[in-house]
Amino acid sequence: MPEKLSALWERSVGLLTARLSLSSAMAPERNPAVLMRQIHDYTAVTKRLLMQRLTIYSAALILAAFYYSVAVAIASGVLVIISEIFDYVVADKIIAIGEDRSENISWYLALIHIGVFLNAGVIIFYTVSIALIQGPTTHFLPLFFLFAAALFAAMNSHQIVSVLMVRLSLYGSIFLSIPIWDIYITSAPLTSDLWAQLFTSIFVLYFIIDCSVVYFRLYQKNLLQMEILRRDNERTRAVSETKTQFLATVSHELRTPLTSIKGSLDLANSGALGELPEGFSRLLEIAQSNANRLNVLIDDLLDQQSMEAGQMKYDFKPVQLSNFIHRVLSVNRPFAGKFDIKLHYTPVDDDIFVKADPERLEQVLSNILSNAIKFSEAGSEIQVSVDVGPERVRMKVKDSGVGLSDLDHDLVFDRFSQVDSSDRRKVGGTGLGMDISRRIVEAHGGTIDYYANNERGTTFFVDLARLDHQA
Known part of the structure; x- marks a missing residue:
């Protein structure tokens, strides 16, 4: 009988070791960070499942105390407290260190x-x-x-294969030892x-x-996918940084010659160089228009790169809305006149102030007006007004153009995207204006958005905090 038990024990342990070795073999060599x-x-x-454990x-301790031995329950309870306190302190220390620090790994594993x-x-x-x-019995409890502990380990200790193997080896040995001991001391046939019970234990x-x-394979697969995503993210970031640097360099390099070209065209078209032939004057006007568009493109690209690099600077100060809006409208009326569009403003009280960078806020309002002009029909009117609340003010630009729907939101405010429809656009654009405007308004602690009018067209609005001009 002892020889049979010994052979069965060796086969059971061999089965356990073989399966665990297979688990270990599945773990590829990892770098310290992984x-x-x-x-x-x-x-x-370990920390998250503390209350569950x-x-x-x-x-288990209540069952032991009630049915078997209070002393065993108390002793086990003391050991549980010591073990859980140790685990919690170690887990808390490691989590506090974070994932980025990979020194002293051997000590943490120990x-x-x-x-x-x-x-x-x-x-x-x-x-x-x-x-x-x-004594010799079925030993259900x-x-x-043991089965619950081993299954708990299988589900929650698969992150470190050596930990999983230690737990399963210890639990498996006792799981087989209990029925084998019963068979040995009773010489059971x-x-x-x-x-x-022994055969059932082997199956379990x-x-x-x-x-x-x-569980181990699923975790390893998840780790591999996370590593692939991390590398892809690093490559994407590197490409994005290269693109950003390239655009910034090109924009800066174009700025100087473009300024010279634009200045020369402006000077020639102003008549300072004398009267020009009619055909030649028309060509210069076309060149001047395209130079202006290129200048806007470069300005947008430079602003975009500054924002992405976190280098956009703001000069916040109290801004009186009435004078501010009058100034912005006077700047944009010539552009609106080219398309036979009128800009109408409903005046606001002189004591309405906001805290803003006036140049950047003018850039936002001008961009909204420019888009409204581009998407409106000749002979129409764009209405500019301000809603004043006790704590907030809302600048509104209402047009009667084709209009935007909620489905257009991403196209309006994303980079390099436009609501591109031939019946809506009279002139081209960079697709950066509204994204830049959104970032500027957010830097002011405000919001920018739009809604469709009840009738025709769209109303864009900018919400900002109202400022007490006495402050």
Whole structure:
């Protein structure tokens, strides 16, 4: 009989070791950063499941005290407290360090394994003590508790394969040792229920190990996907930075010659160089118009790069809305006149102030007006007004053009995008204006948005905090 038991024990242990070796073999060699990520994930789960573990321990200790031994329940409870405090302190320390620091990994792993031996020892002490008190029997309570602990480990200790192997090796050894010990001390025949319990234990162990492999594979797959995403993100960031630097360089390099060209064209068209032939004058006007468009494009690109780099500067000061809006409208009326569009303003009281960078806020309002002009029909009117509240003011620009729907929102405020429709656009644009305007308004602590009019057209608005001009 001892020879048969020894052979069965070796086969059981061999099965367990083979399956765990398969799990270990599936883990590719990891760099310190990835290993630190695994350690961090493991300790995060340890902290998160603290109350769940304490609930399970409490139920098991109550059963032990009521049905078997108060002394065993008390001793196990003390060991549980020591083990959980140690695990919590180690987890808290590792989480506080963060995932980015990969030094002292061996020390962290050592602390984690000490904790594994401590709480596995508590479970082994509890189950073996109850099994010895029960004597040779089916041992439902201790074996079920071992099964629960092993399944809990399979589900929540798969981040670090050595931890998983230690737990399953310890639990598996006791899981088989209890029925084998019963068979040994009773010399039970093969037809005994004790043998059936042993075979059932082997089957359950196989199931637990399979679960462990499944959870481990899923976690490794998730780690691989996260690593791929991280590398893709780094490459995307590098490409974006290169693009940003390229656009900034090109924009700056174009600014100087364009300023010279634009100045020369403005001078020639002003008549300062004498009267020009009619055909030649028309060509210069076309060139001047295109130079202005190119200048706007470069300004938008430079603003965009400044915002992305966090280098946009603002000069906030009290701004009187009445004078401010009058000035912006006077600047934009010539452009509106080219399209036979009138700008109408409903005046606001002189004591209405906001805190803003006047140049940047003018850029926002001018961009809204420019878009309204481009999308309106000849002979129409654009209405500018201000709604004043006790704490906020709203500048509104209402047109009677084709109009925008909620579906156009992303196109309006995203970079390099436009509501591109031939019946809406009279002139081209960079697709940056509204994105830049949105960022400027947000830097002012405000909001910019639009809504469709009840009749025809769209109303854009900018909400800003009202300022007491006495402040």
